[in-house]
Amino acid sequence: MGEYSKALEFYEESLKIREISLPTNHPDLATSYNNISTTYYAIGEYSKALSYLERSLSIKQKSLPSTHPHIKSVMN
Template sequence: MGEYSKALEFYEKSLRIREISLPLNHPDLAGSYLCFASCYEKMGDYTAALNALQSAYKIQQKTFQGGNQAFASTFNRKALPEKHPHLAITYSNIGDVHRLM
């Protein structure tokens, strides 16, 4: 069995640093929330997992909406389309959480 409470402690530290140093809609923030969701799911706290997934989804939805040129230039690559695969993964994870509730 994993040390989930310890993992959550470090995920929280990571998220706080990212919130200070990155733009509010940076994909790394969504990544932090996905880590929380995974940990909460393994702990059986499906409500907390769903909340974390929804936070990740909101960031990804804003970040990956079609043609976001500011995001694209920041990372020196093309803007990602509205139906980016990361959004599909988030939808799938939210579905899994609902299924397990």
């Protein structure tokens, strides 16, 4: 499993800090959700990965223009 469990711990801790210090629609929160999603995907937990990816996309759609490359990258 490599260091995925350790990565998840760090990503989740980072997310907690960002949730406290940033507004709910801040793009950095989307980055945290995306990082967690990518890690879950890598270990085959696809439903969890999708859940975090959807949260990431939701924030990006609210905080960035629809033509922004970060939104397009999630949609592909």
